Amino acid sequence: MGIAGGSGSGKTFFLKCFLEHFSASEVSLVSQDDYYFPVAHNMTKEENKHYNFDLPSTIDHDHFEADIESLLNGEAILKKEYTFNNPDAVPKMLEIQPAPILIVEGLFILHFKKISEMIDLKIFIDADDEIALQRRLKRDLLERGYSHDDAMYKWINHVAPAYKEFLLPYRDECDKIIVNNSHKAEDIICVTGEISKDLRAKLF
Numbered sequence: 001m002g003i004a005g006g007s008g009s010g011k012t013f014f015l016k017c018f019l020e021h022f023s024a025s026e027v028s029l030v031s032q033d034d035y036y037f038p039v040a041h042n043m044t045k046e047e048n049k050h051y052n053f054d055l056p057s058t059i060d061h062d063h064f065e066a067d068i069e070s071l072l073n074g075e076a077i078l079k080k081e082y083t084f085n086n087p088d089a090v091p092k093m094l095e096i097q098p099a100p101i102l103i104v105e106g107l108f109i110l111h112f113k114k115i116s117e118m119i120d121l122k123i124f125i126d127a128d129d130e131i132a133l134q135r136r137l138k139r140d141l142l143e144r145g146y147s148h149d150d151a152m153y154k155w156i157n158h159v160a161p162a163y164k165e166f167l168l169p170y171r172d173e174c175d176k177i178i179v180n181n182s183h184k185a186e187d188i189i190c191v192t193g194e195i196s197k198d199l200r201a202k203l204f
């Protein structure tokens with residue numbers, strides 16, 4: 001199953017609700033964010049602001065693809081957690097076990113052809129630009145230590161153009177488009193309930 005959607009659309013939120021319906025041994029999850037090519041730790045704030053993290057070329061997609069293939073072949077993988085631009089965070093080594101349901105999540109999973117072809121159920125989380133921006137601003141200011149201006153700079157110059165070029169063109173090929181403009185969890189809880197019921201009936 002693939003979960004795509006722009007930054008702030010609610011991919012992580014959707015997954016959190018979805019995973020409530022399963023035990024750990026039933027689902028495994030790989031996130032595109034864990035496959036960023038490493039960037040220099042001594043980047044200045046200014047360099048970080050201009051580094052575009054929203055291009056497919058920033059992702060080690062060969063490694064991402066290989067790990068997905070391993071999991072589909074029933075082999076566990078070992079992956080270093082991505083800690084965004086936080087030099088103080090110590091990345092954990094994540095051991096991901098294969099499971100009957102494999103979820104692949106991220107911005108460019110539909111753009112990476114090989115990955116897209118491996119996905120049976122494609123889900124697109126869709127939120128209005130303004131709502132996604134407000135969610136992202138909140139996160140960037142509180143969790144990532146960006147100023148309002150720097151967060152806006154990234155949104156205008158990196159995030160929004162990447163969404164148009166590398167994500168939106170694939171929206172209509174998805175099996176389900178889930179509109180997530182709400183500030184409440186009910187809709188997502190309901191839709192994840194339906195999808196998990198279908199999957200359970202098919203797989204278990």
Ligand SMILES: Nc1ncnc2c1ncn2[C@@H]1O[C@H](COP(=O)(O)OP(=O)(O)O)[C@@H](O)[C@H]1O
Nearest residue numbers: 006007008009010011012013135182183184185
């Ligand atoms: N339906 C919703 N109800 C309440 N909060 C939501 C909803 N959808 C998203 N959010 C919140 O918006 C923020 C961004 O969502 P997130 O899932 O992190 O987006 P993404 O992973 O696509 O960047 C998070 O703080 C999340 O909890």
Ligand SMILES: O=C(COP(=O)(O)O)[C@H](O)[C@H](O)COP(=O)(O)O
Nearest residue numbers: 006007008053054084085107144159
């Ligand atoms: O978050 C980053 C990088 O963070 P930083 O620029 O702080 O290193 C990317 O810009 C993506 O837009 C993330 O998308 P998502 O919100 O989908 O995880």
